Amino acid sequence: MLKIEHLKKHYNNFSLNCSLEVHKGCVTGLVGQNGAGKSTTFKAVLGLVSAGSGSITVFGKDLKDFTPEDREDLGVVLADSGFSGYLTVNDIIPVLKNMYRHFDYTFFTEQVKKFHLPLDKKIKEFSTGMKAKLKVIVAVSHNARLLILDEPTAGLDVIARDELLEMLRNFMETDEERSILISSHISSDLETLCDDIYMIDNGQVVLHEDTDVLLGSYALLKVSEEQFNKLDQQFIVCSKKESYGYSCLTNQKQYYIENYPKIAIEKGTVDEVITMMVRGQKS
Amino acid sequence: MKGLLVKDFKLMKGQKNFFLIIAAIAASTAFFSDDTSFFMGFLPFILSMFALSTISYDEFDNGNAFLFTLPISRTGYTIEKYCLALMFGGSAWIFATFLAVISNALKGTADIKEILISSLIILPILIVIQSLMIPFHLKFGGEKGRLALIGVFGIISVIGIAAIKVSEMLGVNIPDIINHISVLSMGVIVAIIVMAAVVILLISIKTSSSIMNHKEF
Numbered sequence: 001m002l003k004i005e006h007l008k009k010h011y012n013n014f015s016l017n018c019s020l021e022v023h024k025g026c027v028t029g030l031v032g033q034n035g036a037g038k039s040t041t042f043k044a045v046l047g048l049v050s051a052g053s054g055s056i057t058v059f060g061k062d063l064k065d066f067t068p069e070d071r072e073d074l075g076v077v078l079a080d081s082g083f084s085g086y087l088t089v090n091d092i093i094p095v096l097k098n099m100y101r102h103f104d105y106t107f108f109t110e111q112v113k114k115f116h117l118p119l120d121k122k123i124k125e126f127s128t129g130m131k132a133k134l135k136v137i138v139a140v141s142h143n144a145r146l147l148i149l150d151e152p153t154a155g156l157d158v159i160a161r162d163e164l165l166e167m168l169r170n171f172m173e174t175d176e177e178r179s180i181l182i183s184s185h186i187s188s189d190l191e192t193l194c195d196d197i198y199m200i201d202n203g204q205v206v207l208h209e210d211t212d213v214l215l216g217s218y219a220l221l222k223v224s225e226e227q228f229n230k231l232d233q234q235f236i237v238c239s240k241k242e243s244y245g246y247s248c249l250t251n252q253k254q255y256y257i258e259n260y261p262k263i264a265i266e267k268g269t270v271d272e273v274i275t276m277m278v279r280g281q282k283s
Numbered sequence: 284m285k286g287l288l289v290k291d292f293k294l295m296k297g298q299k300n301f302f303l304i305i306a307a308i309a310a311s312t313a314f315f316s317d318d319t320s321f322f323m324g325f326l327p328f329i330l331s332m333f334a335l336s337t338i339s340y341d342e343f344d345n346g347n348a349f350l351f352t353l354p355i356s357r358t359g360y361t362i363e364k365y366c367l368a369l370m371f372g373g374s375a376w377i378f379a380t381f382l383a384v385i386s387n388a389l390k391g392t393a394d395i396k397e398i399l400i401s402s403l404i405i406l407p408i409l410i411v412i413q414s415l416m417i418p419f420h421l422k423f424g425g426e427k428g429r430l431a432l433i434g435v436f437g438i439i440s441v442i443g444i445a446a447i448k449v450s451e452m453l454g455v456n457i458p459d460i461i462n463h464i465s466v467l468s469m470g471v472i473v474a475i476i477v478m479a480a481v482v483i484l485l486i487s488i489k490t491s492s493s494i495m496n497h498k499e500f
Contacts, residue, residue, distance in 0.1 A: 046352045048500040071354040081348035081500075084294060084340050091293035099286035099354050124344070148352075 001026075001146050001179040006054035007044055016040050016203040019054075022146070022181045027172065029194035029211070030183040031274055037203040038183045039079065042150045045181075046076060059145065072100050075139030079151035082135050085124025089117055089134065100142035108141040115163070128155040136164050140171045147171065147180040153189055161186065165193055187270035191215060197270065199277055206277050209251075218268030219253035220276070222246075227263055238280035249276040287355060287363040291337040298333065305329050309379065317390075319383040320401050326379040327409050331372035335416060338364060339425030348500040357495040361421070365488055368413045376406060403473045407480035414480075414487035422494045 002022040009016040016037040022028040032038050043049045045056055047063055056063040061070060083092050089112055096103045112119070115133045123131060136152055147168070153161045172178055184190055190197060190211070197214060199207040209218075223231060224245035235252035249268070250256055257265060266272070295302075305326070312322040341347055351357065380402040384395055415435065420428040 043348070043500070048348055048351055050499065068354040068356050068359065071352070074352065076349070076352040078349050078352070081345045083349065084290075084346045085344055086294055086297055086340055087290070091290075091296075095286050095290045095293070097286075098289050 001059065002045065002181060003057045004041070004045065004054070005056075007041065007056060008052045008054050009040055009044060009049065010052055014040075014203060016044075018200065018203070018205055020198050020205060020208070022179050024179055025172075025176050026195040027168075027180040027182065027193050029190040029197040030181065030200060031187065031190060031197060031270060032183075032200035033274075033278060036200045038200060039150055040203075041200070042078070042148060042181075042183065045148060046074075072102065072142065073145040075142065075144035075147040077132075077135045077139050077147075077149040077152045079154055082131060083123055083138070086122055088120050088122055090119045092138070096138065096142065102143035104141050104143065108137060111137045111141065111167070129157065129160040132156055133160065133164065136167055140167060145178055147178075147182070149180065149182040151183055151185065153184055153186055161189060165189060168193060187274070191270055199274060201278050207273070213251075214268060214270065214273060217253050218249065218251050218273055219256070220266040220268060220272050221248040221250055221256055221260075222264040222266065223248065227260075231260070231263075238276050238282045240276060240280040247276070247280075249273060249280060284355075284359055284363050284366075286353070287360060288367065291334070291363070291367055294337050294340045295333065298336070302333070305333075309382065313382045313386040314389075319387060319398060323376075323379045323383050323398075323402060324405050324408075327372045327376040327405065328412065330375035331368045331409065331413050331416070334368045334371040335364070335420055336425070337367065338420045338428075342424055345500070347498075351500060357498075358492045361417075361488065361492045361495050364417055364421070365413070365484075365491075368417060369410075372409050372413060376402070376409060404476075407473075407476045410477075410480040410484050414484045418487055418491045418494055421491050421498075 001024050002020075004018055004020050007016065007018045014035070014037070018037065018041050020028070020030070020041075030038050030041065040049065044051045045058070045063070047066065051063075058066065059070065059073065083095075087095075093105070093108065096108070097105065112134075115130075115137070117126075117130055117134055117137075123134065126134065132152060132155065136149070139147055139149065149168075152168075153164055156164065168180060168182075172180065180193075182190070182194065194211050196208065196210045198205050218237075221231070221236075222242075222244065226245075228239070228246040228248070231248070232255075235250045235255055237249045237251055239246050239248040249272070253265065253268070256263065309322040309326045312325075313319065341350055351360070380398065383398045383402070387395065387398060416428075416432060419432045419435070422428065423431050
């Protein structure tokens with residue numbers, strides 16, 4: 001669906017070097033701190049910034065050869081941009097009708113009604129939640145094959161987030177060929193939605209793992225200095241000095257449960273893995 | 284292209300009060316003043332500016348980033364802005380000429396031929412001004428674009444004044460040359476000027492398209 005190979009982009013004090021792949025029928029997550037390079041990656045995929053080098057192929061086609069017709073197969077949500085705030089929902093309906101051949105008017109209006117979005121109010125007067133919902137509704141209402149979603153749940157409360165994630169699940173269930181590339185600061189969103197997760201730090205992909213593996217095999221070992229010195233470091237991805245000794249991230253939880261029954265082992269979460277990968281010392 | 288035009292019409296719909304005020308000013312000048320050339324120029328220029336204000340609306344709140352993820356090309360966006368400006372400027376030009384003819388016919392002041400000649404002179408000026416405004420708006424954005432444009436007009440005026448001074452010093456009499464030219468058929472002159480304006484317009488479209496294709500959002 002989407003393949004990024006050695007995408008490089010240099011700014012004054014930042015350089016991005018990223019490779020990732022989104023497979024057909026999969027939801028792929030991209031996580032990282034603010035300024036890690038997530039948005040730059042999204043913008044490069046969408047052709048909003050030029051890639052310094054490397055290649056980006058979407059639906060097997062080089063991005064440079066992408067036509068407006070090809071773009072109809074993409075549904076996009078950007079964190080910091082959307083339809084002009086001076087337009088209303090009623091205004092954007094004819095715009096979408098004229099832009100997308102497969103715009104589903106009935107679905108769109110149903111969703112707008114379901115989420116109680118006002119039809120005649122200017123978008124700039126919408127609440128954060130309403131704006132976010134509208135962006136996702138627009139992205140999923142024209143039969144796109146690939147959704148590219150940069151922070152679609154940013155600033156939303158739990159209920160609104162859940163409703164949006166439900167909309168994305170329904171989008172995936174309708175057609176098994178569809179895919180999603182999504183970034184989020186809220187790791188629980190990704191844990192429940194994504195098939196695999198890429199972690200990006202300082203412009204580099206530092207980890208790529210299936211979500212099941214991440215949640216099932218990754219764990220945090222909390223050990224004293226003495227325990228740390230005796231610990232088999234073979235499956236330790238990285239470690240960090242703590243007041244009590246060390247916390248270590250492993251990708252073989254079972255190995256340590258069986259061989260070190262006395263040490264404290266915490267289930268891995270995306271948040272913990274991010275913190276360890278960013279702040280920890282690589283083994 | 285059609286989707287973009289619909290978007291821009293919807294954006295401009297929000298400014299309909301401004302549009303009504305402009306129409307009222309033009310109509311009152313047409314019927315209460317003897318000088319028809321003022322609103323014949325004023326109306327098309329103001330409406331072209333009105334159309335170009337959509338560029339600022341697109342930029343508002345980083346809206347361009349999302350806009351260019353929609354199924355449009357950057358060249359398509361550029362051409363749409365020219366179409367919109369020409370559509371608004373052009374219709375205002377036709378409307379203003381029509382209004383001038385009617386008001387003069389009612390008042391019986393100037394003759395229609397004179398009005399049509401002024402109208403034909405305004406058209407290439409309108410095209411050239413749009414050709415200058417659009418690339419500046421696209422390159423520097425709404426606010427800075429206007430400032431840059433004022434600078435350019437300033438430079439053009441300085442060059443013009445300098446050219447007149449130099450020609451005076453060299454003993455070339457410009458009014459004489461103009462009088463000599465007017466011996467030629469008026470139609471030919473207007474045709475040449477309009478063609479020159481169209482060439483400038485095409486160069487402007489090419490430049491704007493290149494500006495947009497190099498922009499990052």
